[in-house]
Amino acid sequence: MTSSLSRTQVTRKVVVETPHGVVASQHRLAAEAGAEVLKAGGDAVDAAVACSFVVGVLEPWMSGPAGGGAAVHWRADTGEATAINFGMRSPKGLRVEDFPLSGEGVAGDLFPWERVVEDRNVQGAKAIAVPGTVDGLGRAHERWGRMPWAELLAPAVEHARRGLLVDWYAALIIASTTRELAKDPDAAALFLEDGRWPTISGWTALAEKRLDQSRMADSLDALAQGGARSFYDGDLAATMARDVQDKGGYLSTDDLAGYRAWMGAARRVAYRDAAFHVMPGLTAGPTFARTMEVLERADLASPPDAFSAYAEALRTAYRERLGTMGDTGEVPEAPGCTTHFSVVDRDGNMVAHTQTLLSIFGSRVVSPSTGLLMNNGIMWFDPVQGRPNSLASNKACLMNVCPVVGETGPRRFAFGASGGRKIVSAVAQLSSFVADHGMTLDEAFHHPRIDVSGGPAVIADEALPADVLDRLAAEGPVKTTRRTVLPYAFACPAGVLREDGRNAGCTEIMSPWGDAVSEDR
Template sequence: MSSSLSRTQVVRKTVIETEGGVVAAQHSLAAQVGAEVLAAGGDAVDAAVATSFVMGVLEPWMSGPAGGGAMMLWRADSGEAIALNHGMRAPAALDPADYPLSGRGVAGDLFPWEEVVENRNVQGATAIAVPGVVDGLGRAHERYGKMPWAELLQPAIGHARKGMLVDWYAALCIASVARELAKDADAAALFLDDGQWPKIGAWTALAETRLDQSRMADSLDQIARYGARALYDGDLGAAMAGDVQAKGGCLSQDDLRVYEATFHAPLSFGYRGGQVHALPGLTAGPTLQHALGVAEAAALAGDGPDGAAYAAYARGLKSAYETRLSDMGDDGEHPDAPGCTTHFSVVDRHGNMVAQTQTLLSIFGSRVVSPSTGFLMNNGIMWFDPVQGRPNSLGAGKRCLMNVCPTIGETGQGARYAIGASGGRKIVSAVAQLAGFMSDFGMDIGAAFHHPRIDVSGGATVIADDTLPPAVIDALSRENDVRMTRRTLFPFAFACPAGVMRRDGINSGCTEIMSPWGDAICEDKELTA
C-alpha cells in the first residue's frame, strides 16, 4: 500500500506505574476528570460515571447520553466479574415495512447491508434506537458508587457550559461528515459554521473556536439533579422523544420508560492458565472466546509474538468471524468505514476495575441533534439487517447486536487487565491480540499497546501493520491474503484501544499510541504525565 507518510517517525505514549488509580481514555481531559474522582476517594465506578459523561461532551461524535454500550466490572473485594449491558433497542413502534430496499445493492456505511430507500436505517430520525448508556451508568452507580451522583456529573456540565474546543483533530472529524450534518438543521447549527466545517485557530492555535453546548449542559444538569432515570421517565425524555418524532422517527417516551440496562453473569473462560471475562449474548464476547480458543491450540514459544503467534491469532479470528456472521448474523462490515465508538478503562487503588465501551454507532450517529436536549442521537437501527428472515433482521423492540467487547482478564502470571477498543469490526481483533500479548508473552500494558497488530474482521484479507518483520508477513501469507498498511492517525487502520493493568499491587494504563487525544492519567498528580 503506497503512502506519503513518513517512514522514520516514531510515536510513543508514556506509561506510568503507580499504587494509585489510573484512567485510560480516548480524551485526555476525560481521563483527568476520572483520575480526580479517584483522588477524591471515589470507586472505579464513580470514575467511570464521571469519565463517561465528559466523553459525551468532548467527543460527541463518538458517544453520549443518547447512545448505548456495555460495561465489564471487576470487584476486588469479592473477586467477582460482572457484566452490564446497556445496549440500544429498536423502538416498539418500528415497522420494518418503513425500510424498503432500494434495489441498488450494498449500502456504504459500516455494514454491507442491502441499501434501504433514502438510507432510513443509517441517517436521520428513522435510524434512532432507544438509548441505554445513562441508565447503565445509573445502575452501576446505584450498586457500587461511593460519591454523590450529582457531584460526578459536574465536570461534564462544566465542560458543556464552556463548549468543546474545536482543534485541528475535531475539525477533521467534523469535516469528514459535514455534508451529512448539513441535512439536519440542529446538527448543522451545533457543529458547522455557515454550513461548512468550523474554522480553527490558524497555525498558532491561539484563537479558539468552541461549540455551543449550553443546551446539552442544561440537560446534563437535569440528569445530575434528578438521576439517570430523568432521561427515561421525566420531562427530559419526553422532550427528546418528541424531537425525534417531529423529525420522522418513532422513538417514544414509552420506549424510554420501559428501558432497563441489565446485569449479567459474565462470559468467563480460561486462556493460557488465566481467565478472561467478557459480555455474553448479543455482543462480541462470544466471538472473542471463539478466537482465543482457536489461538490457544497453537504451541507458542519465545519472548514475543513471532510468525507462528500471528498466524494463530489470524486463524482464531478468521474462524470466529465465520461463526459470528453465519450464526449471529450481525455484520461483515464495510472495511473502510469509521465507527463512532469510544472506550475507556479504570482501575482504582484497591484493584476495582471498569472497562466501558459506549457508542452512537456511526460517526456522529444519525447526524440528528435533539434541539430540546442538545444531544446528538444514535443510529442504532443500522445494527439490524434490513432483509427479513435472518437472525439479526430489523424488528420492533429487538435488542441491537453489538460488536463492543469490553474485557476483564487475568494472565497466568497473576496480572489483571481491563481493556476494550473502538473501531467497529476491528474491535475483536485488537482485544484478542492484546489479551494474547499479555497472556502468551507476559507483556505489560505499555508493551502490548505499542506492539504492532493485524486485523482480521470477517473478510478474506488480513490487514497487517507494515512494521511487522518480513518473517511474520511470510508466516501470515502462507494461510491468508495479506495487505500491508500503516498505523495512522486518521482514519484508523486498526482499532483504537484503551486499557489498564494491575500487577503486584501496581497500576498502569495506556491508550492507542496514534490517538492524538488519548491518555492514561493517574490520580497521583505528581506522577501524571
C-alpha cells in the same frame, strides 16, 4: 499507491505506572475527570460515571448519553466480574416496511448489509434506537458508587458550558462528515459554520473556536439533579422523544420508560493459565470467547506462528458471528463510532467500559430541545428479513463492543477498544500479548497488530516483521498499512493493568487526544 507519510516518524506514548488509581480514556480531559474522582475518594465506578459523561461532551461524535454499550466490572473484595449490557433497542413503533432494499448492492458504512433506500437505517431520525448508556451507568452507580451522582456529572456540565474546543483534530473529524451533518438543521447549527466545516482553533495563539453546547449542558444539569432514570421517565425523555418524532423517527416516551439495562455475571473464558471475563449475549463477548477457544489449540511459539494463529482464530469466530448471532425474540443470556475507557482504583476495582453512537456522529441528527446527538443503532440490524439479526421492532441490537477483564498470574487487566468490527481483533491480540507472551502494557500497546473482521483479506501493520507478513501472505490475501491518526485501519484500544499493588494505563498510540491519567498526577 505510494503513501506520502513520513518513513522515519516514530510515535510512542508513556505508560503511567503508580500505586494510585488510573483512568485510560480516548480523551485526556475525560481521564482527568475520572482521576479527580479517584483522588477525592471515589470508587472505580464513580470515576467511570464522570469519565463517561465528560467524554460524551468532548468527543460527541463517538458516544454520549443518547447511545449505548456495555461494561465489565471487577470487584476486588469479592473477586467477581459483573457484566452490564446497556445496548440499544429498536423502538416498539418501528415499521420494517419503512426500510425497503434499494437494490444498489452493499451499503458503504460499518457493516456489509444490503443498502436500504435513502440509507434510512444509517442516517436520519428513523435510524435512532432506544439509548441505554445512562441507565447502564445508573445501575452501576446504584450498586457500587460512593460519591453523589450530581457531583459526578458536574465536570461534564462544566465542560459543556465552556463548549468543545475545535482544535485541528476536532475540525478534521467534523470535516469528514460535513455533507451528512448539513442535512439536519440542528446538527449543522451545532457543528458547522454556514454549512461548512468550522474554523480551526490554534493556527495562532489568539485563535479559539468552541462549539455551543449550552443546551447539552442544561440537559446534563437536569440529569445530574434528577438522577439516571430522569433520562427515561422525566421531562428530558418527553422532549427528546418529541424531537425525534418531529423529525420522522419512532422513539417514544414508552420506549424510554420501558428501557432497563441488564446486569448479571460476566462470562468467564478459561484460556491456558489465564482467564478472561467478557460480556455474554448480543455483544462481541461470545466472538472473543470463540477466538480464544480456537487460539488455545494453536502453537504461538514464533511470531509467524502466532500471527497465523490469530488470523485463523479471528476468521473462524467472525464466520460464526455473522452467520448465527442475533436477537431471535427468545430470552437469551442477556438482553438484547465508539469510545472505550478503562479504570482501576487503588483497591484494585476495575471497569472496562465501551460506549457508542455506532457510526461517527451517530444518526447525524441532533435533538434541538436537549442538545444531544442521537445514535443510529438501527444500522446494527441486517435489513434482509429471515436472518438471526434481521431488523424488527422492540429488538436488542447485536453490538460489536468487547470490554474484557483478564487475569494471568499476578496480573489483572481491563481492556477494550473502539473501532466497530475491528474491536475483537485488537482486544484478542492485546489479551494474548499479555497472557501468552508476558508483554508489559507498554510492549503490548506499542506492538503492531493485524485486523481480521469478516472481510476477505487480513489487514496487517506494515511494521510487522517480514517473516510474519510473508507467512500471512502465503495463507491468504493480505493488505499492509500503517497506524495513522486518521483513518484508523485498526481499532483504538485503552487499557489498565494491575500487578503487585501497582497500576498502569495506556491508550492507542496514534490517538491524539487519548491518555492515561493517575489520580496523583
